[in-house]
Amino acid sequence: MKKTNSIPTMKDVALEAGVALGTVSKVVNGLPVGDSYRIRVEEAIRKLNYQVNSYAQGLKANKTHTVALLIPNTLEPFFASLAYYINLSLLKRKYRMLLCSTDYDSGLEQEYITMAQQNKVDGIIGLTYNPNLIVEETTPFIAIDRSMGPKIPCVASDNFAGGQLAAEKLADLGCKNVAFLRIGSSLTNEPNKRKAGFENGCLARGLNYEMKILNDGAAFEEFENFLSDHIHAGRLSFDGIFCVTDSLAYSIIKALRRMNQRVPEDVQVIGFDGIRHFGNKDYVCSTIVQPASEIAEMCVDLLLQENMPAKPPLVCLPVTYAYGGTTSELYK
Amino acid sequence: MKKTNSIPTMKDVALEAGVALGTVSKVVNGLPVGDSYRIRVEEAIRKLNYQVNSYAQGLKANKTHTVALLIPNTLEPFFASLAYYINLSLLKRKYRMLLCSTDYDSGLEQEYITMAQQNKVDGIIGLTYNPNLIVEETTPFIAIDRSMGPKIPCVASDNFAGGQLAAEKLADLGCKNVAFLRIGSSLTNEPNKRKAGFENGCLARGLNYEMKILNDGAAFEEFENFLSDHIHAGRLSFDGIFCVTDSLAYSIIKALRRMNQRVPEDVQVIGFDGIRHFGNKDYVCSTIVQPASEIAEMCVDLLLQENMPAKPPLVCLPVTYAYGGTTSELYK
DNA sequence: TTGTATGCGTTATCAT
DNA sequence: ATGATAACGCATACAA
Numbered sequence: 001m002k003k004t005n006s007i008p009t010m011k012d013v014a015l016e017a018g019v020a021l022g023t024v025s026k027v028v029n030g031l032p033v034g035d036s037y038r039i040r041v042e043e044a045i046r047k048l049n050y051q052v053n054s055y056a057q058g059l060k061a062n063k064t065h066t067v068a069l070l071i072p073n074t075l076e077p078f079f080a081s082l083a084y085y086i087n088l089s090l091l092k093r094k095y096r097m098l099l100c101s102t103d104y105d106s107g108l109e110q111e112y113i114t115m116a117q118q119n120k121v122d123g124i125i126g127l128t129y130n131p132n133l134i135v136e137e138t139t140p141f142i143a144i145d146r147s148m149g150p151k152i153p154c155v156a157s158d159n160f161a162g163g164q165l166a167a168e169k170l171a172d173l174g175c176k177n178v179a180f181l182r183i184g185s186s187l188t189n190e191p192n193k194r195k196a197g198f199e200n201g202c203l204a205r206g207l208n209y210e211m212k213i214l215n216d217g218a219a220f221e222e223f224e225n226f227l228s229d230h231i232h233a234g235r236l237s238f239d240g241i242f243c244v245t246d247s248l249a250y251s252i253i254k255a256l257r258r259m260n261q262r263v264p265e266d267v268q269v270i271g272f273d274g275i276r277h278f279g280n281k282d283y284v285c286s287t288i289v290q291p292a293s294e295i296a297e298m299c300v301d302l303l304l305q306e307n308m309p310a311k312p313p314l315v316c317l318p319v320t321y322a323y324g325g326t327t328s329e330l331y332k
Numbered sequence: 333m334k335k336t337n338s339i340p341t342m343k344d345v346a347l348e349a350g351v352a353l354g355t356v357s358k359v360v361n362g363l364p365v366g367d368s369y370r371i372r373v374e375e376a377i378r379k380l381n382y383q384v385n386s387y388a389q390g391l392k393a394n395k396t397h398t399v400a401l402l403i404p405n406t407l408e409p410f411f412a413s414l415a416y417y418i419n420l421s422l423l424k425r426k427y428r429m430l431l432c433s434t435d436y437d438s439g440l441e442q443e444y445i446t447m448a449q450q451n452k453v454d455g456i457i458g459l460t461y462n463p464n465l466i467v468e469e470t471t472p473f474i475a476i477d478r479s480m481g482p483k484i485p486c487v488a489s490d491n492f493a494g495g496q497l498a499a500e501k502l503a504d505l506g507c508k509n510v511a512f513l514r515i516g517s518s519l520t521n522e523p524n525k526r527k528a529g530f531e532n533g534c535l536a537r538g539l540n541y542e543m544k545i546l547n548d549g550a551a552f553e554e555f556e557n558f559l560s561d562h563i564h565a566g567r568l569s570f571d572g573i574f575c576v577t578d579s580l581a582y583s584i585i586k587a588l589r590r591m592n593q594r595v596p597e598d599v600q601v602i603g604f605d606g607i608r609h610f611g612n613k614d615y616v617c618s619t620i621v622q623p624a625s626e627i628a629e630m631c632v633d634l635l636l637q638e639n640m641p642a643k644p645p646l647v648c649l650p651v652t653y654a655y656g657g658t659t660s661e662l663y664k
Numbered sequence: 665t666t667g668t669a670t671g672c673g674t675t676a677t678c679a680t
Numbered sequence: 681a682t683g684a685t686a687a688c689g690c691a692t693a694c695a696a
Contacts, residue, residue, distance in 0.1 A: 007470060009673055020683040054451045056673035058387045060688050073416050075611030080412040084405050087433045099431035101419045119386045247610045278579045279407030341689055352667040357691060388689035391672050
């Protein structure tokens, strides 16, 4: 008695085609098989609508062709674009992607890693914030934007160069007195190098600069107060501002306009990330663009590279400047 | 001779704890087991760092706790938020999510479905554009925004009501002559009902209205021409415009300002979707907000509901109006 | 209650 | 070149 029409397996195909199980397997995997057999098997496959079971394959081969991506969310545009490009890079290599939105939650990050390992993923790519994540050595891991120790490669933009570039651009565009504004995780991570790079650039170009650094939970008002304190007789004493992200730049620009400061006429603003409206339209502001697609490709490369002699501990990819309406058009 | 330190299995744990394989399985799955045994097994698990193999579980149980999400990309904010909320809803139910960015490519959509089925996902949620996708009946499928036949439930916003709401809002806000602008897939899908709803609302409220409908590949200029044609002596003959998406509204608003039309003083604009800057800040424009989180929850519910008597063919979820600076503040 | 044995769907080894 | 068979890690029905 046959099984009631459940999902067909290789055995069913073999039966239907009147050949042995092994033969079907070979046909499915493109191994050499006599033509007459091949044809019969292929017909049976079509007839039964057979599909291989990746789970059985994975169990046997101990290889799942699946990678987990840990990322805070897909709502913030930079994360969203990483998710998109990593998915693409994986697709090119016939890999599937498990998306794990961690919501900046350390516990969730750890949970997802456990899940991924139980799911026998071939590797994990993670942009995480938990400073003491436990990740089994047996699962290859690539970190984005935050070094997690010498054994785990970290991929990031060249944040230092980006900060420097911002300073140079502002100098080129005629600024004399600039400011750096930052808010965000105080964790040691790559984006924190933006400050150092900017400082470096200011010194090299003889710009006067001030810094206002806020920690994660701080109120945005502190920036507004900082800016107000630098307005004398209606005039802001800065003619250029570098914000650690486009998101911050966006808020700052709105605040500046509320204070009757014109952007870019009175004060030029540069952000960081390269965010575009709706993901594909114009830049939100003049910005240092992170190469999201290259970061994605590099992560996937490093992760799946089989015989890597020694994985590099840190890879920094080049950033570029893009005009986005909040700087003078001089170097547009 | 032992296996060289590869990944530990239940067998290894059983050996280490000096119990039978089945006992370990029970402990892992929380089935009743004598306390002394349980403790020994748990210790062995900790010692060996054992993790269950979901692939073996899945193979056995024919259940993978995995769902595939097909979506064009995560770059466009509305898609990004769907991905985020669906991930969240799945997480609550201990399900994993395979993200499949299809890039609006029919072939890719079909490929991903095949992949998902081979991967034995427990279900698929898809926002797709291929009009003749083949999806095995054996895999539960939930469609977003486009009906794919009576056997496949479709979840969407109440697009008709949304269009109507837009018309009513414009009327309430004092508009007399309005326009509806649309560009996008001409495929029969739920969002196309926005037009009908808007028309309905205009008629009900006695608004004069015009429509400008473009197909997917059309040049944006056609809208600009349309608007120019309605400017006489510097004055636009519309005092209200409803755009089919916030994305379009954004572009239209920019175009209007280039034409020296003030928004919202001269002409009020309402979009659709409820997109916020950077995913979590202010609305891009006054808009009809889609309940992304409710859509997500509904999709997951319908997909995983075990003993659903009859799955509804179409579920429309309520939308709301949100002020976003491009309408009069009257009903803010 | 605990242990044993079988099978899930596939691949690979081994005879034939 | 093809067919039989074992093994992957786990869950479970059944025996002890």
